[in-house]
Amino acid sequence: MENILAHAKRVAEAAEVFMVSSEETPVQFEANRLKHIQSKQSTSVALRIVRQGKIGYATTTELGDSQNLVNNAVETAEFGMTAKFELPALTFYPKVEVFDPTVESVTIDEMAKLGEELITTIRGHTSDIVCEAGVTKGAISVHIINSRGGQADYKQSIFSLGIEGHLIRDTDMLFVGESQSSCHPLLEPKAVAEVVLQQLELAKNRAAIPTKSMPVIFTPDGVASALIPPLMAAFNGKIVLEGASPIGSKLGQPVFDEKLWLWDDPTIAYRPESRPCDDEGIPSQRTPLIEQGTVANFLYDLQTAALAHTRSTGNGSRNGGGLPAPAPSAFIIAPGSTTFDEMVNDIKEGLVIEQLMGATQGNILGGDFSGNVLLGYKVESGKIVGRVKDTMVSGNVYQLLKQIIAIGSDAKWVGGFLKTPHLYCPSLSIATKEPQNYL
């Protein structure tokens, strides 16, 4: 790495080398049985330079070939954007614990047993369900050095445990599933299994639902699939800078229900999305985004922050292998005080949304979402009466979150990138197939 940096410094005013190495061992079950064991190792190096004021960028997997890497970066710099930022000098980083050495020592045998136990528990409840499960351990190490003497290194361990089940009765299919991840080994499959067992219980019966607007409860998974993608775009400093975020001009203004609090937090110990610094070597921080319904901040990397005349929030991400760009680490929505049962009890006729399929296909920037309720339950007179099918919901995040009836008291991690409670909203538009059209 030092070699690449030295080489680059000869042709550029500023240079930064980012190297990431990863090792991952997924153990996978198909159709209820152990099917694959994989071992994936990868290493890549990215070089960002500023040459004659402009940004050049190249990546390679061949560590030995620094000449080619530098040449590619120089070639692109001719056309690159004008650099407005300064790379960070040597700095202190907050202590964010993300490495647990015991992850590595979990054996393949133990991982296979975890998966088996998970599947056995689910099939103990519903014998004809077909399950796919995955147990994965891994580690990544990140090194950043730059021409201003900045330097960052950290190691992270990752362990995940997940299951998806499908149940087919005639041509009716039911999909259930749950996955959890941590920087610690997850050796207790019960927590994952219980979520799936509850889904199976609630979905036992079918329920009809009319085409109209009605109150709706988003479970944490429902929040993740319907409401979060538009918000992630809207708080992205780059989209704000372009004027394409509907809340870009509303800093300090109330846009959401005053019960709503949201922040981005990469500093929570042993979470897979946590890290001591971002991909540009900027220290991690907890950034409030919505405070009491008011827009509090947007997320920035170095270049975008410089263009917007503000400071990086430590959200420079190289997801996808390109130049750093603003991206959330983990969104956290503050829990409220209402239990899920209390929400259900409050509803005369309504819908619980657990999984929405296709919600992110629409006009995300505008906050519109529309999707098929892949897993959702009808509520009648304060009770869940069964699962709905052939049902679409449509709404707009900004209209929906302007008025929230209640926020759940227990927040849950979803997919590693979101911790949220249940959200109970007064009205959402529902469209459904008329029953006579079933075959």
Add this chain to the structure above:
Amino acid sequence: MTHIEAVGRQLAEALKGYSADYIEVHLEESQTSRITYRGRELESIGKTSAIGGNVRALVRGGWGFVSFNSLNELPSRVELAVKQAQFVGNEESQLAPVEPVADTVSSKDKDPVAVPLAEKKQLLDEYNDIIWHTPRIQTSIISYGDSHKKVIFSNSSGSYIEQESSGITLRLAAVATEGSEVQQVGLSLGSNGDFSLIQGLHHQVEQMAQRAVELLSAPQVKGGEYTVVLDPVLAGVFVHEAFGHLSEADCVYEDDRLREIMVLGRKFGGAELNIVDTAAIPRLRGSYKYDDEGVPATKTYLIREGKLVGRLHSRETAAKMKEKPTGNARAINYHYPPIVRMTNTYIEPRSASFDDIIGDIKEGVYAKNWYGGMTSMEMFTFSAGEAYMIRNGKLAETLRPVVLTGNVFTTLNNIDAIGNDLEMNQGGGCGKGGQSPLPVSNGSPHIRIRHCLVGGR
């Protein structure tokens, strides 16, 4: 001979010497370039080069897989894959027989990565200028990517195949705003490496930007059931989502219930409906000569005259279902094992003209272009980038983009008109099992679907 060729030759010789039922090795070298615009100016430009590979081993029905960047110590990686497979395996390995192949397939098109960056930037500047010349456009997003790669495949049955391939994707989007109202319209294009196919699209780009502005004042459709007409682009996405994924045998072969449902001969649609998947048409995005298990590409009828007649296979799924391999095992790159995927999937054209199709619709929706689509086997959703009401047999007001949903066991049966105007769309990429985007193309003529559920207010 390049480095991976030398390594590949040497390793191929050694593959028979391990105690596994089957071993295959992929070695890959690739170059890519990428240019993105957000707003008026070029935002990022970069080049990548990568070398890597993987080993996959099968022992008593269990699979081991090892992927890597460094080509050092390959014999120990093969041993690790074999050891993993031995840990898993507890039944008889089954792979459909395939004749060993020795072949070299070079790319027919000019390597797009080698086109000078200045030429690519010039073209994108022209498109971006057109978008920005449209009044009320707030911003634009352009993302161009190209790739050139060479993959060497060898296996323990003696196959040795070198294949070169190239690809280009170009996505453009125009974003229009008014107050806090934001609307966007996108255009997705692609080719298997031919740069000229993404040149000269100035008129299309102009129309795209104008549509984004029009949407600011367009109403949203009222949710409910409609007779829906799909244009060839969206109908292609529909056939991919609504039926293509369910015809991938890896979701069926170990699931007895699904095998009963997906039994060959089952009626899914009307007598006019034929659905095909084939990688054997030259020069489409999903085309190739051999898949990633070294199986030659074929043309597979999935539905013929409304009945299920075939499905897409890897060697393992074909053997377990006692059907013929179709050459549909694909991996996006060396980090992943091949899984069953679509290639170029389409509905065959029939005789109806567009006027025949919309002529007798009293109230319906004409949906064009695509945002995306998703499926969960039974249920699927797909979304249109453009939509219009149809009133009394004529196109009427412009609508906000719509999301449509259906159920594979009813919706295909509700197709009651198929047009004569087949077109293939090259702008798509498909995701499955964490592998995305895989180059595919989809196509169809215009089709009409009765009782289609449309989301709306």
